[in-house]
Amino acid sequence: MSDTPELVIAFGTVVNSFGRRHAHVVVREGRIDQLVDASEPVPPATRVIDAAGKLVIPGGVDGHCHVAQVTGRFRTLDDYRTTSTAALWGGTTTIIDFGIPRDAQETPLEAVLHKKELARDSRCDVALHGSVVSWDETVPWQLEQLAAEGVRSVKMYTTNRGSTMADGDTILKVMREMVRLDGLTYIHAEHDPIIADCTQQHADDGRIGIQHLHRTRPELAEEISVKETLAMAEYTKAPVYFVHQSTPGAVDLVTEARRQGQEAYSETCPHYITLDDTVYGSAMPEWYACCPPMRSPQTVAELKDRLAAGAIHTVASDHSCYDLSQKRERSDDIRAMPHGLPGVETRMPVTFTAMMDAARGCEARVEDFVEVFAAGPARINALPRKGSITPGFDADLVIFDPAEERTVAGNALHMGTDFSPFDGRKLTGWPAVVVSAGRVVLDSDGFHDPGPVGRFVPRDGFREHQAANTSDRTPAAQATS
Numbered sequence: 001m002s003d004t005p006e007l008v009i010a011f012g013t014v015v016n017s018f019g020r021r022h023a024h025v026v027v028r029e030g031r032i033d034q035l036v037d038a039s040e041p042v043p044p045a046t047r048v049i050d051a052a053g054k055l056v057i058p059g060g061v062d063g064h065c066h067v068a069q070v071t072g073r074f075r076t077l078d079d080y081r082t083t084s085t086a087a088l089w090g091g092t093t094t095i096i097d098f099g100i101p102r103d104a105q106e107t108p109l110e111a112v113l114h115k116k117e118l119a120r121d122s123r124c125d126v127a128l129h130g131s132v133v134s135w136d137e138t139v140p141w142q143l144e145q146l147a148a149e150g151v152r153s154v155k156m157y158t159t160n161r162g163s164t165m166a167d168g169d170t171i172l173k174v175m176r177e178m179v180r181l182d183g184l185t186y187i188h189a190e191h192d193p194i195i196a197d198c199t200q201q202h203a204d205d206g207r208i209g210i211q212h213l214h215r216t217r218p219e220l221a222e223e224i225s226v227k228e229t230l231a232m233a234e235y236t237k238a239p240v241y242f243v244h245q246s247t248p249g250a251v252d253l254v255t256e257a258r259r260q261g262q263e264a265y266s267e268t269c270p271h272y273i274t275l276d277d278t279v280y281g282s283a284m285p286e287w288y289a290c291c292p293p294m295r296s297p298q299t300v301a302e303l304k305d306r307l308a309a310g311a312i313h314t315v316a317s318d319h320s321c322y323d324l325s326q327k328r329e330r331s332d333d334i335r336a337m338p339h340g341l342p343g344v345e346t347r348m349p350v351t352f353t354a355m356m357d358a359a360r361g362c363e364a365r366v367e368d369f370v371e372v373f374a375a376g377p378a379r380i381n382a383l384p385r386k387g388s389i390t391p392g393f394d395a396d397l398v399i400f401d402p403a404e405e406r407t408v409a410g411n412a413l414h415m416g417t418d419f420s421p422f423d424g425r426k427l428t429g430w431p432a433v434v435v436s437a438g439r440v441v442l443d444s445d446g447f448h449d450p451g452p453v454g455r456f457v458p459r460d461g462f463r464e465h466q467a468a469n470t471s472d473r474t475p476a477a478q479a480t481s
Contacts, residue, residue, distance in 0.1 A: 007048075008043055008049070009048075012024075013051075017388070019367065023037055055402060057397070057400070059397055061386055062087060063316045065344055067119075069321075074326055088124055088447070091398040094124060094127065098115075099112030099113075099114065108146065111131065113149075122452065128456075143181055154185060158190060160192070182463050184239050184240075185233070213289060214280050217291060222245070222249075230254070243318070244318050245268050246299075251312055270354070273354045274353075276295060277293065279294055289338070313376050313380060318340065319340075319342060324417075346408060350425075379466070382460040399431070402429050408420055
């Protein structure tokens with residue numbers, strides 16, 4: 001075997017969440033071998049890519065994707081090949097999918113093992129979350145088996161009665177088990193009784209089409225559910241992660257809990273910091289069918305302020321790849337239509353554009369973007385060797401020009417659907433070169449399909465990983481794994 005590294009990315013500005021430096025990044029056998037100061041000669045390599053004038057950041061980690069998702073009689077149109085390819089086009093090199101039981105007969109363990117088998121076709125690395133809908137005496141054993149598989153988080157829904165909703169007893173018991181197993185509890189927080197009642201009132205009034213979605217799921221429902229869940233997490237001492245937070249009030253509740261010593265985290269999505277509820281009055285409101293729905297312009301502005309201030313820990317796509325024919329089939333009744341938006345490919349430019357929006361005083365450092373795009377999701381989800389350009393870490397790298405502007409064309413994307421909620425929007429910060437596990441998969445010549453080489457990534461224990469990585473924002477914390 002040759003001692004010559006396979007790849008050197010030369011003369012770039014390497015940006016981690018903890019700082020930046022001008023350096024040559026040396027890649028050997030799929031990992032970052034060393035960083036050489038850019039004032040030194042370029043080390044010899046099989047391939048050298050000149051990144052002068054560009055930023056080099058860690059490959060993105062999208063902690064919230066739904067691949068080949070089944071919702072009632074609807075199934076998303078993607079598979080792992082499609083979604084992982086789109087992720088790489090968008091600068092994301094690791095996705096975390098969910099093993100959610102498809103019906104009452106499928107167990108949490110079976111759901112994860114099914115997804116793990118499907119993931120063999122992935123082009124990028126994959127980790128998984130489990131999910132529990134109802135408690136029975138086998139759940140502790142199943143969660144032990146998931147932990148042994150490297151699946152160290154479990155998602156539960158506080159809404160969607162009759163399908164994915166877990167009741168309070170189940171949530172509390174699972175939290176206790178996740179503490180025992182050193183795991184992380186994921187929560188979709190919306191107060192089901194409020195949503196059910198509000199939705200029924202709108203249905204009784206004949207206002208149940210997609211144009212009324214935002215009125216059926218009030219901000220209060222999200223915030224009350226966050227408050228209740230934080231109380232259970234405090235009681236059980238469970239670390240808790242809230243997916244797709246859409247209101248500043250929900251984020252503030254997590255912030256206050258953290259001040260009181262709780263291990264709690266806020267995630268938001270690109271659409272909640274970019275789009276507001278006026279989209280439901282547009283000519284194509286079905287483009288924006290998701291739960292929670294888009295919020296008022298004021299709420300969106302305040303949520304973006306929270307992101308710029310560092311109160312939000314990750315930005316994830318919540319990728320769900322339905323197409324317009326599926327959306328439109330029951331757009332007359334939001335209770336029957338599939339919800340979810342495609343977004344794994346556009347997460348980078350939408351988030352970067354929002355965070356760099358200096359016009360509203362929300363200008364942020366690129367380091368802050370790297371934190372929510374890659375470093376934070378990797379650290380919080382206890383992914384070994386991800387989220388940092390550090391010797392010993394996986395060679396997942398993105399070269400991009402923060403000034404490059406493109407207009408989104410939904411039909412030119414690669415997510416397996418026929419629309420994007422960001423269609424026609426001008427966004428900055430697109431990937432020019434993407435390296436996944438040391439392989440150049442995207443460059444000026446286009447996409448180079450690496451084949452089904454994506455690896456399943458077993459995760460560390462949550463608190464074990466946090467203790468070993470007390471701050472990804474300091475170089476000293478980046479011990480070689």
